[in-house]
Amino acid sequence: MTRIALSLLVLFLIATLPAPGASAQKKTDRPLRMAVLGAPASVARLCTHLYGGGFESKAPLFETLVKRSPEGRLLPGLAAGWELRDEGRSVILTLRKGIMFHDGRPMDAEIVRWNFRCWSGQPLHAWLRATRRIRKVTALGPDRVRIDLDRPYALLPDLCAMNPTGILGPGSLDRRGAYEKPVGTGPFRFVKAEDGCRVLHYARFRPGEEESDGRGLLDLVRFPEAEADRAVDALLAGDLDIIADSWITRVPRDRIAKLKADPAVQVTESPGSAVMILHFNLRSGPASEKRIRRKIRQRVDRKALVRAVHHGHADPCFSLSAPTVKVWPRSRVAPVEEEALPPRKIPLRFLIKKGIAREVDLAPPLVAQLESAGFEVVVVSREEGDPYNRAVAEGLYDLRLDRTFGLPYDPYITLVYRFLPPTGPPASESSPAFGAHRDLIRLIEKATHHPDLEGRMRVYRKIQDLVDEEALAIPLYVPRRVAVVRAGLEPPVFGSDIYHLDLAPVLDAKTPLRR
Numbered sequence: 001m002t003r004i005a006l007s008l009l010v011l012f013l014i015a016t017l018p019a020p021g022a023s024a025q026k027k028t029d030r031p032l033r034m035a036v037l038g039a040p041a042s043v044a045r046l047c048t049h050l051y052g053g054g055f056e057s058k059a060p061l062f063e064t065l066v067k068r069s070p071e072g073r074l075l076p077g078l079a080a081g082w083e084l085r086d087e088g089r090s091v092i093l094t095l096r097k098g099i100m101f102h103d104g105r106p107m108d109a110e111i112v113r114w115n116f117r118c119w120s121g122q123p124l125h126a127w128l129r130a131t132r133r134i135r136k137v138t139a140l141g142p143d144r145v146r147i148d149l150d151r152p153y154a155l156l157p158d159l160c161a162m163n164p165t166g167i168l169g170p171g172s173l174d175r176r177g178a179y180e181k182p183v184g185t186g187p188f189r190f191v192k193a194e195d196g197c198r199v200l201h202y203a204r205f206r207p208g209e210e211e212s213d214g215r216g217l218l219d220l221v222r223f224p225e226a227e228a229d230r231a232v233d234a235l236l237a238g239d240l241d242i243i244a245d246s247w248i249t250r251v252p253r254d255r256i257a258k259l260k261a262d263p264a265v266q267v268t269e270s271p272g273s274a275v276m277i278l279h280f281n282l283r284s285g286p287a288s289e290k291r292i293r294r295k296i297r298q299r300v301d302r303k304a305l306v307r308a309v310h311h312g313h314a315d316p317c318f319s320l321s322a323p324t325v326k327v328w329p330r331s332r333v334a335p336v337e338e339e340a341l342p343p344r345k346i347p348l349r350f351l352i353k354k355g356i357a358r359e360v361d362l363a364p365p366l367v368a369q370l371e372s373a374g375f376e377v378v379v380v381s382r383e384e385g386d387p388y389n390r391a392v393a394e395g396l397y398d399l400r401l402d403r404t405f406g407l408p409y410d411p412y413i414t415l416v417y418r419f420l421p422p423t424g425p426p427a428s429e430s431s432p433a434f435g436a437h438r439d440l441i442r443l444i445e446k447a448t449h450h451p452d453l454e455g456r457m458r459v460y461r462k463i464q465d466l467v468d469e470e471a472l473a474i475p476l477y478v479p480r481r482v483a484v485v486r487a488g489l490e491p492p493v494f495g496s497d498i499y500h501l502d503l504a505p506v507l508d509a510k511t512p513l514r515r
Helices: 003-016 024-028 109-119 225-236 253-260 290-299 302-310 363-372 386-393 412-419 438-448 453-470
Strands: 032-037 066-068 074-076 079-085 090-095 134-139 144-149 188-194 199-204 217-223 242-244 265-270 276-280 314-316 346-354 375-383 399-403 473-479 481-486
Touching: 032 225, 074 079, 090 109, 109 134, 109 144, 217 225, 225 242, 225 253, 225 481, 253 265, 290 363, 290 473, 302 314, 302 363, 302 473, 346 363, 346 386, 363 375, 375 386, 412 438, 438 453
Parallel strands: 032 217, 032 242, 346 375, 346 399
Antiparallel strands: 066 074, 079 090, 090 144, 134 144, 188 199, 199 217, 242 481, 265 481, 276 399, 276 473, 314 473
């Protein structure tokens, strides 16, 4: 090599070295990229007082006043504690001190009162029974809020719902009072949206600190719900860092075994809390007869369904809430002799949501079990939304599938919403159960009158016993929560809330997220 060539090489190497004090990590670190299934969420929908936008998009941004433990007990959230007065007609919340919104404004009782005013009494939120019960909300100084109700009511469970009770900061509004951007108190703050809101950029929120090395940055990348396989392929290609289940099953079950054997990724799983349930038309048709419902229950093989649909990554369930939800009683149904049925074929209309994998995949093995028991089953598909809801409301089915919301909505909110007569337009994915049993409605209404958990648990026992005796619904299984992360990263931690995921271990991992 000539002296000139050698000199040029030395100059090139010097030019490529980082400047003194500069961090090479800042140039190579990139945001943690996590897949989210569903339609792109506009920034306008990243608001707890509106629906849509996705719980996984809102959960990092907002917090609720009350949370639930893995066993289903109520825990302090933004409220450090509470006091029930006048037999549950009033609730006084004491707020945690030092809570800051993402824009630096401190949370106080007046802001919490304003949030209550935004959603209580509004028809859009009538599915949450507290909207009809709240009569007055008063700020008692900077850190105490009093909620007065029209009767003793189980208010605290309703305050676990992200929509509409997640606390929104005033900084979310523009000068005219219109919603502009999400500002909450959650572990991440919103930065911006790109690619038609397909990618949402967040940054970890630590009051008084700025994330300077990229480790606190999070990108949520949306994929259509039907394209979970494409999200896995993107992870294997290095374009994503994590895929994790929440209420929606994201990790395709038929790929888990192969993913576990792949050194490029690691797989973890945890018990879930959303129960898949077979519901009946209790008002008309064959399923309105208890002996038919009991026959169906006797012939359902839950373990076989778990193997066929989830490749073993689900847990059989016999109660209206998941086995992990300890505040809900267990089923006491014992094996009995099968009841004799007429030799003729009994036709059943099985209504499912068209294109929804959790129902489309479950229908064939469940139909096979029922046909082996002497039933003739016709599967009827309807588009999710109005077409399906109309079929339910008009009773154009004998069987249909549904699932509970999971923690923190289980057991109370799911129970009330799914089985009590609606008080307004449905804000969730489907209408409540058609033609609910009269005694079941009476017991659930009784549970709403108990502001204390112990009182509700006594009613829960009666509810589960009634469901067992009358075979009003058949719990099937609880899908487990599965996460797949890039090798070298710590796995995330699944909490009790099915919509939350603790990403701190992943973000703090020693292996940098390279561009």
